[in-house]
Amino acid sequence: MMQRHMPIGYKLVDGKIQLDEPKAAVVKKIFADYLSGASTSSLAKRLTEMGFPNANNKASWNHGSIGKILENVKCLGDEFYPQMIGTELFEQVQKRRQERCEQLGRSIQPNSANRQYSFTGKLRCGECGEVYRKYIEHCGRASEKSFWKCKRYIYRNRVCCRCGFLADEQIEKAFIEVANRILARLQILDRTPKKEPIPNSLVYNKLDQRIRELEAEGRYSSKELPALIFERAQAFYKTARIDDTDHNTGKMKQAFSGRQLIVEFNEELFLTVIKQITVYADHQLVFEFINGLTMEAGY
Template sequence: MKQRYIPFGYRLSGGSIITHDTEADLLRMIFNRYLAGESYSQIAAELEASGVPYREGTSRWNKNIVGRILQNRKYTGNDNYPSLIAEDDFIQSALLQQEKYTRKDIRTAPEITALKKKAVCGECGATYERIPDSRFGERWKCKNTECRPMVKITDAHLSAQVVSLLNRMIQNPRELDSLQIVKELHNLEITRLTNEINRELDKPDCNEGLARTLIMARAAIQYEHCPDALLPEKTRRIKETLENHASITELDPELILQTVDAVIIQPDSTVFLKLINGMIIQNTEERSNPPCKQQNA
């Protein structure tokens, strides 16, 4: 399925972003219906009935897509996009959404939904879940009860790290060129094996045979996940999205959808982003594996 890399309501023409007339009419309908009192789900049903797809290849719409559209300030003419929505309408829509997102139902906010779909544990590969807590606020933790250490992080901590990593890419989209060379492609099993290798190599009595077996297992999986012919196109889409995007101060669900495959939460609470082309973006320095210590005879 083709991902959108420019917002609904716009299209590219001669290298410039211009209005997509059919989508722009539906976009204005979305804002008008919402301000008139309709819910995300009601609007999504109307959009699906229209037959106009949100992205190429499918006519499927849902309430999360509608929510992302209503929160996208580009439609007021920001970031060099043509203005499709009056500033007053956008503000009124934002105020209405704010009223509806009480603490009880904030879990349905588009940015929270985006994270819930992407957050995984860097230690075991299981999904991270969001746990409401009336005393201390929400917490995120690995759903695998056997995972150790059991890392718990807050909305603020998780969001801040994701925003920081996204801004790093926005400010330096050309960095993706070098990352494509020096970064290896990961999946969750590769991450798990890497963690096991690091733990074994750190032991004073490192088992060289086990470490070698783990390294060979990781290499086999890496070979299976070698870059395919679509990766250059995916990288191009990411770079084009970033080059047309201003730095963010809060989570942008649309940007996450367009660029991020997984939000990987490490045992030390640091966060990595796995992009849709398989590249890993991280703020910490990459770890170099020391050789196994030689054991005395």
């Protein structure tokens, strides 16, 4: 995960992200208090006064840092992060934030990278590997249209990627199709995805060999040994993968259990079971589920 900070309310334990219960309780209270009418500024003041550490481990908060917590979709849970905030509460908070922006005469830029939609961060171009972003044309007019386009469609005023544009309705229809395939035959979820082998790390092997040499020589008090052990752990972590296939398959079975075939797009189901969608120029979408299962659908 290429990110600078672990989101507040989470911690890494034995290579797996878990809820940091004391901090998660504070995050949950931030959501609840904001929905109850507290402003982001008052919440920031309260956290600063209580000495609660921010993402930089400093007891210094402002309305912007509170806003980042309130808009962080990771708290809804995904393939790495356990759910901290319920979907209904999260959506209610987003609605109040939008209302507050309108009351204060502010606006959320429709094409901002920070604007979150159901498919934000889920779509990737199968031709060039870039992410898809939502672009709104003629915003606020009767002719307003929105499409998902590859980030590299236009680069330095040139068309660099010709992978297809998608409307929300096309993605939703394709998801309904693959979801109904699963609902019609839940045994599909028991398919075991092919596991990729852990790449052989030359750096790890070199460090491990040197550590073995020092230990064989009985040089346990060497100042070099602790540093090498730490570097070896870092090298291992870079290549290690969390095998949570069974856990995520169980999560999917629970999400699909008891449902009839769906006729409308279900955002909660989508966010629960889909890891990524790859878009190809031949009008094909490849849905990758959180347990590694993949299914194709046209658009």
